[in-house]
Amino acid sequence: MDFASDNASGADPKILAALVAANGGSFPAYGADPYTARAEKMLCDLFERDCSVFFLATGTGANALALAALTPPWGAIFCHEDAHVMDDECGAPEFFSAGAKMVGLPGYKGKIAPDVLRETLAAYPRGLIKQVQPASLSVSQANECGALYSIDEIAALCEIAHAADVKVHMDGARFANALVSMGCTPAQMTWKAGVDVLSFGATKNGTLACEAVVFFDKTLAEDFDYRRKRGGHLLSKGRLLGAQMIAYLEDAHWLGLARRANESARKMADMLATIEGVRIPWTPEANELFVIMPGRMDAALKAAGARYYDWGARGLRDAEKPTADEVFVRLVTSFATRDFEIERFVEIAGASSPA
Ligand SMILES: *Cc1c(COP(=O)(O)O)cnc(C)c1O
Numbered sequence: 001m002d003f004a005s006d007n008a009s010g011a012d013p014k015i016l017a018a019l020v021a022a023n024g025g026s027f028p029a030y031g032a033d034p035y036t037a038r039a040e041k042m043l044c045d046l047f048e049r050d051c052s053v054f055f056l057a058t059g060t061g062a063n064a065l066a067l068a069a070l071t072p073p074w075g076a077i078f079c080h081e082d083a084h085v086m087d088d089e090c091g092a093p094e095f096f097s098a099g100a101k102m103v104g105l106p107g108y109k110g111k112i113a114p115d116v117l118r119e120t121l122a123a124y125p126r127g128l129i130k131q132v133q134p135a136s137l138s139v140s141q142a143n144e145c146g147a148l149y150s151i152d153e154i155a156a157l158c159e160i161a162h163a164a165d166v167k168v169h170m171d172g173a174r175f176a177n178a179l180v181s182m183g184c185t186p187a188q189m190t191w192k193a194g195v196d197v198l199s200f201g202a203t204k205n206g207t208l209a210c211e212a213v214v215f216f217d218k219t220l221a222e223d224f225d226y227r228r229k230r231g232g233h234l235l236s237k238g239r240l241l242g243a244q245m246i247a248y249l250e251d252a253h254w255l256g257l258a259r260r261a262n263e264s265a266r267k268m269a270d271m272l273a274t275i276e277g278v279r280i281p282w283t284p285e286a287n288e289l290f291v292i293m294p295g296r297m298d299a300a301l302k303a304a305g306a307r308y309y310d311w312g313a314r315g316l317r318d319a320e321k322p323t324a325d326e327v328f329v330r331l332v333t334s335f336a337t338r339d340f341e342i343e344r345f346v347e348i349a350g351a352s353s354p355a
Helices: 013-022 034-046 059-070 092-096 114-122 151-163 175-182 224-230 239-273 295-303 339-351
Strands: 052-056 075-080 101-105 133-140 167-172 197-201 211-215 288-294 326-332
Touching (some): 013 239, 034 239, 052 059, 059 075, 059 167, 059 197, 101 114, 167 175, 175 197, 175 239, 239 288, 239 326, 239 339, 295 339
Parallel strands (some): 075 133
Antiparallel strands (some): 197 211, 288 326
């Protein structure tokens, strides 16, 4: 019963098989191979645009290098205060941008509201010598609370950012989960709404280790080759990234994997909701489920070997917050989640219900 994260599982077997197949033969190194070229072309086709695409092995690398491409050392990177780029990357965006300042914005369910962005940008006037200069905005889709921005919400944030000459980055570590939930096209969820650069995650949804940075505005990517190499993120055997991405995208495989993960979260939420004492503050919108449960239930689940993280209640409204006898936890499902893990979890939770 592993619901700690969607990267707790290994690679999807089809993608792993493609990796093994690409292991044969010899090809030019550093991304000058036919696998990389084909994967780049597939992403451009997917996004219906001539993009600049770069493959890397980690999401932190993708985010930090993408933000560095948008942000000078004296710049500000705006993001939600609970964003992965803010809290979970060990200062990589600050490091790779050579010292930019992260500015965390509050917001319910991990989302930045347009008015909050507008007010924050007004507090960072361009040209004020004693302050960092507004440079980039990062939004996560799906976000750290498992929530989604609608296309209109993305467009509204992009419009406000662009009016202040601020570029927009999307952290798409769970891009596929968001996309299948929204039922829109990849283009609609990104550049058509105003997003300038995307971290296109794939590792959490089935690759072994492969992420892409996709620049919709190619002029922003002019120095990215150097940033990636200098940052130690240019793989010499680049074909192994290309091969993973091809297998991931081919025949809409990635969408099937994401659908499975999302369905598991929804199923788990529906089952848990019937248990007395369990509160589900947010209907899962992708593959993350947040639950408030009695401490006794949490203890029984953990004693039975269930793995998941306790979560900070900052994103909850006061009325939703856990009481002293309750805990707030995050459960993440993936393409590899099996029904019996969910059923067992629900069974143990039900057995320790106060009812
Ligand atoms: C997992 C995750 C990433 C990428 O993290 P890595 O561990 O560096 O691959 C980025 N953003 C979000 C929101 C994530 O959940």
